[in-house]
Amino acid sequence: MAMFRTTVGNMTTSTSTIETPSGLITGNSSLKGHREFLGIRYANAKRFEQPADIESWEGVLNATAHGSICPQVPGVLEMMLGFDETKMNEDCLNLNVFSPAQATSESKLPVLFWVHGGAFTNGSGSLAWYDGGSLANRDVVVVTINYRLGAFGFLGDGNYGTSDMISALRWVQRNISSFGGDAGNVTIFGESAGGSAVISLMAAPEANNLFHKVWSMSPSIGQLRDKNRAKEHETQFLSIAEVDNRDKAAQLSVQDILNAQTKQMAMESTAFDFFSPTANGHGLSEDILAAASASGLPFVVGTNRDENRLWSAFDPKNASATEEDWKKFCVTSFGDQASDAQKIFETVRKGDTPGQLMSAVSTDTGFRQRAISFSNDRLGKNTPTWMYWFTWASPAFDGAVGCCHALDIPFAFDNLEAPGTDMFTGDGADRFPIADRFASEIVQFATHGHPSWAQYDLESRTTLVIGTKTELVSDPEASVRLLFGN
Structure with a gap:
């Protein structure tokens, strides 16, 4: 591991370069005692197609700043805590890693893998609340991710956003030991949509053995849907977007997609499953809750007293x-x-x-x-x-x-x-x-x-x-x- 220190004004910062199976990567060393590697691209994905893992890169990857966030209309938290629409880009499949400063490939620390909430339509892994530094200072390695949102991630039964999460988990399996993490001890946790997403991952055969424990905060379980509901909403979306099929929707501009999505969601103010993981869709079991409830993995769930x-x-x-x-x-x-x-x-x-x-x-x-x-x-x-x-x-x-x-x-x-x-x-x-x-x-x-x-x-x-x-x-x-x- 190489360390480089720079001074800007009265502030001293340093960078840290490590070698992973995928290649060399440079991140930040925080003055608070942890390292952070930001905006690491883990997959490529064409619109309405499954992600392709990025298994390696050439040269030294610069991971000192957050990457793009997925196209979205900001939600309540984003509006309250700050939202930068200039960072939106469909090339948004990136993750962040926070690890203790002294962790090595021999440390084998527990890994916490965070899936953010936002009704499957907004949010990002780079929100300030999700900074994993404080947890990393407790001798764990924290990973936060972006996944495709709204129509980009969950149009019809494609479950593209769920596949993104699984792709990120595969990246963890390949690389996390270089950050001090134990690939055999991964806990997935998430809140709201993220809370139901981690439940759905328990019903994803492709995710078997990629994680070992689950912590679900305020899961929006009611958002999980079946194929009939997904088809109904896809047909409605395509009609609003004035296209005949998914292939033609793939040619629309990002703004056209977001506009159609916003119009659709305004039509049924009490519906929350316009875009969400779909049972018996790509990569998920026929009954998500039945499969997840049968999972023998240790599971913690909780809610807040006044959610609504x-x-x-x-x-x-x-x-x-x-x-x-x-x-x-x-x-x-x-x-x-x-x-x-x-x-x-x-x-x-x-x-x-x-x-x-x-x-x-x-x-x-x-x-x-x-x-x-x-x-x-x-x-x-x-x-x-x-x-x-x-x-x-x-x-x-x-x-x-x-x-x-x-x-x-x-x-x-x-x-x-x-x-x-x-x-x-x-x-x-x-x-x-x-x-x-x-x-x-x-x-x-x-x-x-x-x-x-x-x-x-x-x-x-x-x-x-x-x-x-x-x-x-x-x-x-x-x-x-x-x-x-x-």
Whole structure:
């Protein structure tokens, strides 16, 4: 390994060059004690075609800056934390590696492989929250990736974005030992769409033996779809784009694709599976959840207490909801059980406004109860499963967002000082012990194959509640679980 040091003003930085099976590569050596290799291209891909692995390169690869991000319309997080549309390019299949400064090919450190969220339509592995430096300082190697998004990644049943993830995992198998990682100890983890993506990878035969443990944060399980739904959405997309078939869509400009995608998603505001992994499509099993629940790999899943508030907190209609609106919502959502549901939610969410109660139901419908149901299925197949519940409420936006969707990400990465984070989390000192515990649990799982708390089972339903007071709780909000038939 070669080291080169440069000084710019009062700031001293250095570069580090290592040799990998694919070739020589130069990255940055951080003053915080880790190395980072950024924007490494792992595959080539023509539009609407499967990726081709990049197995080697000539000369020394410069990996000192992030690469292009996949074409997209920015989501909530990108708008809040900063979005540079000039970095968008279809040649976006690149990854980033963060490793301890002293790691060598003999270190055999656990590998954490991150799949970002964003509804399969936006996001990138280079978002500041996903900087793997803090985790790398805990003696793990972190990999964050880009994969194709929206129509580029998930038009029809091609599952191109899923294939990108698998291509990146193959790159890890070939090269990660040069960064100090153990190719035989890879944990995939992701949040939201990334959380459901890592579940779908458990149902991908091509990914067998490419990873060994799975940690899923707030998985959007409802986005996973079947071939009929994929075909329906592909036909709709092609009609909006005014082309007859996928081959003709491949000739459209990037902006035309994004415009058609945006128009399509506006047609059904409650649908979230326009572009997502498709069961029985390319490379995925006929039933994603059944295959994933049968996987014997160690699996951790958790959700946030107020997931839906990321959206509802900024919705004027939700803020002005009345008691009558709440009652009608219960009838629509629960039918004959409306009265029971109303009482249960008003009890477990005492003090919530009507709009917040409606949001709580949506959180359970879209996230928590789906995670519990999937965990129950795994228990029926005797597969190792752990559950957590993230409950720390942010004081930001006058407390309106609570413990909303994505709030846990900077805690998981121990990145509370990343640019823009305090706008979302506030700047209180109480955040730091929570981040330390959350990140420690992820590293513990990656290292040993289990977190520090007991497995989930149908008798005790032991759950680690992570918040102002982190503790083990047996069956939190059991009345809500029973209401949903879990």
